Every structure is written in structure tokens, then in C-alpha cells.
């Protein structure tokens with residue numbers, strides 16, 4: 001709770017250009033909490049360095065991700081938008097929570113297993129303790145809800161376990177957060193391999209539709225999307241490619257699967273792919289226009305970053321010092 005309001009918190013890594021998976025699974029849903037919740041949305045640059053980043057690109061994407069938050073409808077006057085590394089309490093709490101997290105718990109995290117397989121030459125301790133930093137992000141703000149894609153559910157569940165463990169020793173320390181996972185946008189799949197999550201760090205750029213892709217590129221990518229040898233536009237087991245396209249169409253239009261199947265009855269995959277491309281490009285066009293305007297004024301963006309970090313620090317400091325006191329750390333301020 002924050003001043004009598006429930007709290008929503010989420011974060012996106014500036015580890016690549018944001019995809020429609022990030023948009024439909026997370027970003028698009030962030031603004032639906034703005035009226036009733038106190039919202040903190042963070043660009044998690046400290047998480048991004050668990051995988052090697054090119055510094056100039058990390059810097060550029062940090063600005064871009066914040067600009068996309070605003071372009072997707074998050075008003076910085078109503079929501080606290082900031083960069084994780086600007087609020088040092090995240091790293092401080094992460095250390096403390098490391099001491100309340102078990103090695104075995106972290107070993108079971110599927111993202112760790114996937115990422116260590118993908119980056120076998122750099123299985124660093126940060127990659128392993130990544131979920132503890134994420135738990136710190138969430139718990140610092142006494143968060144009630146965490147809007148995320150389904151791939152992050154396991155991490156939010158670990159965060160709940162850590163919070164409950166701390167609360168057992170130090171009662172009433174943390175609010176226990178709930179993951180909020182949208183139904184249709186929960187897991188957008190790769191256009192090249194519909195068994196795999198669409199991911200911003202995928203090397204195959206044709207497998208991924210970026211929020212900032214232009215209309216021609218979006219349509220070309222959907223036209224090439226892997227489907228099946230069947231001819232029917234129908235949501236069914238084994239039709240992963242078509243299921244994914246139906247999901248994407250549903251997210252952008254708000255239509256149900258049945259409505260979509262009826263709309264495209266008797267039509268071919270080519271027509272359907274074209275329609276998915278059109279609704280996607282049309283929905284993203286206003287976001288892209290706002291993004292360009294916002295990014296044009298870097299100084300204004302920096303002012304927002306600073307204001308967001310100050311607001312976030314104020315709350316984060318309160319939670320951290322409450323826990324430090326409970327732990328027995330001497331406070332001399």
C-alpha cells in the first residue's frame with residue numbers, strides 16, 4: 001500500500017529493441033493500473049548486465065525504453081517511471097535478500113537454465129542471483145500486483161517465498177505480491193519457431209516483430225511466419241504457428257478466437273497473415289509517433305528520469321531502513 005492505494009510494479013530490461021511480446025505481455029497492460037493503483041515502472045538496466053552489453057547500446061536503449069513506457073500511455077505525472085541503477089536501494093536490498101534465498105531455489109529457475117545454456121561462456125553469479133534482484137525491485141515498494149508475461153511467473157513466485165520467509169522472522173515486513181498475467185498476451189511466440197518465446201535478444205530478426213518496426217517490415221515478417229500445411233484458420237492443438245497469429249490478432253482487436261475463426265472462415269493463410277500485419281502495424285503507429293516525439297527531447301526525458309528516481313528512492317529508502325532496523329543494523333542518521 002502507498003498512501004491508501006494498492007501498488008503495481010513491473011520492469012523491462014533494456015537488453016534489446018522491445019518486441020510485440022514485451023508490448024502485449026507487459027507494457028500495454030501497465031497503464032490499466034494507473035487510475036486505481038500507485039504504479040512504479042522501472043527500466044531494469046542492472047538486470048540487463050547479467051548478459052554482456054555494448055555500453056553505447058545499453059545507454060541508448062535505456063532512454064528508448066523509458067520513452068516507450070511514456071509512448072505506451074504511461075503519464076509520468078501519474079506513474080513513477082525510472083531507471084533501476086538510479087535507485088541504489090535495489091542493489092542494497094538484493095544483498096540482504098540473497099541471505100534469505102536458498103541455492104536450491106535459484107538452481108530451479110528455468111530462465112537461469114535457459115540463459116546459462118545460451119551464454120555458456122559467461123555463467124556469472126549475477127545471472128544466478130537475478131531473481132533476488134527482481135524480488136528486491138518488487139518488495140521495496142510493498143507491491144500488491146506485478147503485471148508480467150507468463151515466463152516471469154516463476155520469478156514472482158520465488159519473490160513471494162522470499163517475502164514470506166522474511167515475514168516469518170520479522171513480522172509485517174513485506175506485502176506479498178501477486179503476478180498478473182494477461183490471458184491472450186501471456187506468451188507471444190517466435191514467428192520462425194512458434195514453440196519458442198518471442199524474445200528481444202533473438203538473433204533472427206525475422207522471428208521477432210519490434211514495436212518500432214515500420215508497417216512494411218511488420219507485414220513482411222508476418223507473411224513469412226511459420227505455419228502448418230493445413231489450410232484452416234482454427235485454434236487447435238498442434239497448430240502452434242496459427243495459434244500464435246490468432247493470439248496476436250486477438251490481443252490487437254479484442255476479438256475472441258471464435259470470432260476470429262468465423263471472420264476468416266474459407267479464407268487462406270495469406271489473407272490472415274496480411275490482416276494480422278495490418279492490425280499490428282495500425283495499433284503500433286500511434287505508439288511510434290509518440291515515441292519519436294518523446295525521444296526527440298532528451299533533456300526532458302532526463303528530467304523525468306531524475307524525478308522518477310527521486311520519487312522511487314523516497315519509498316525504497318523507507319522499506320530498506322525498516323528492514324535494516326529489524327535485522328539489527330546500527331542506524332546513525
Ligand code: ATP
Pocket residue numbers: 011012013014015016019021022023024025026027147148149150151152185186187188189197198199200201202
Ligand atoms: P531477453 O530476450 O533479453 O531475455 P525478453 O524479450 O524476454 O528479453 P524481458 O525484458 O525479459 O524481455 O521482459 C519484459 C516483460 O515482457 C516481462 O514481463 C516478460 O514476461 C514480458 N515478455 C517478454 N517476452 C514476452 C513474450 N514473448 N510474450 C509475452 N510477454 C513477454
Ligand code: LTN
Pocket residue numbers: 009010011012013044047133134137138146147148152155
Ligand atoms: N525479470 C524480468 C524483468 C524484471 C521485472 C522486475 C519484472 C526485473 N525486475 C520486477 C517485474 C517486476 C524479465 O526478465 N522479464
